[in-house]
Amino acid sequence: MKLSKRRIVLTGGTSGIGRELALLLAADNQVVVLARETTRSMQLQAEVPDIGMEHVDLSVPEEVEAVGRRLAGGPALDGLINCAALQNTPVLASPDFDLASIRREMDINLTAVCLLCATLLPALLTRQAAFIMNINSGLGLVPKTDSAVYCATKGGLNIFTQSLRNQLADTNVRVQQVLLPLVDTPMTHGRTATKLDARDVARQILKAVEAGTEDTDVGKVRLLRILNRVAPSIAHRIMQGA
């Protein structure tokens, strides 16, 4: 699908990779960003007034369901990009571990994705061609040690994406995902390992949407997937220390 004159719903558009996606898409498409009302969302709107903004906290399923239903009942939609996520580094055995953080991380990273897919599908199914693009991580294939809940949500996202793809196989809606390695964004602030540039990654994501590729492994994730197939114990050992 050529990304031109499309109407696309995007989460995570206020920061990092999502912000780059919003800016690239807005040049020739109508973008509706689902974001909390913050300085960052106001800045984005001031910078690119053509971007539509729907205020929603993705950690609140009722809000997500309501915004999804509202958008599905509005002007025609061509695509959904689920990019928002939260990555905590919980020590679950710690006495001051915040139990509420588990649900919050899961609701943003997985429940909101499922709810948006379900509520927007009636609209997407009416188009000649439409797409759902889920932004995933190499950690959805092999986990690292210090973000157990995040890795679980990304593993879940990988399975959800494949299963929804099967459900929609005979329809006009393509269900896609991109699995990313470390990218230079606020999420990875302070990490010293080599990081990919967020704008380059956003370009690769949009290229994958246009090509209709089901699963796109970016950078080192290509190697990780192969290693996990041929020597899983080595892949897991490497990722434990990532």
Ligand SMILES: NC(=O)c1ccc[n+]([C@@H]2O[C@H](COP(=O)([O-])OP(=O)(O)OC[C@H]3O[C@@H](n4cnc5c(N)ncnc54)[C@H](OP(=O)(O)O)[C@@H]3O)[C@@H](O)[C@H]2O)c1
């Ligand atoms: N960076 C990496 O190395 C990397 C690697 C693999 C995969 N990924 C994936 O790539 C995607 C983008 O990550 P990023 O690095 O660009 O992250 P980021 O810069 O931290 O941006 C996260 C985005 O999620 C939004 N968000 C978080 N909680 C929210 C909530 N409760 N309600 C609404 N929006 C919320 C943030 O909005 P606010 O402005 O309101 O905070 C922000 O727009 C994620 O799915 C991430 O898992 C990233």
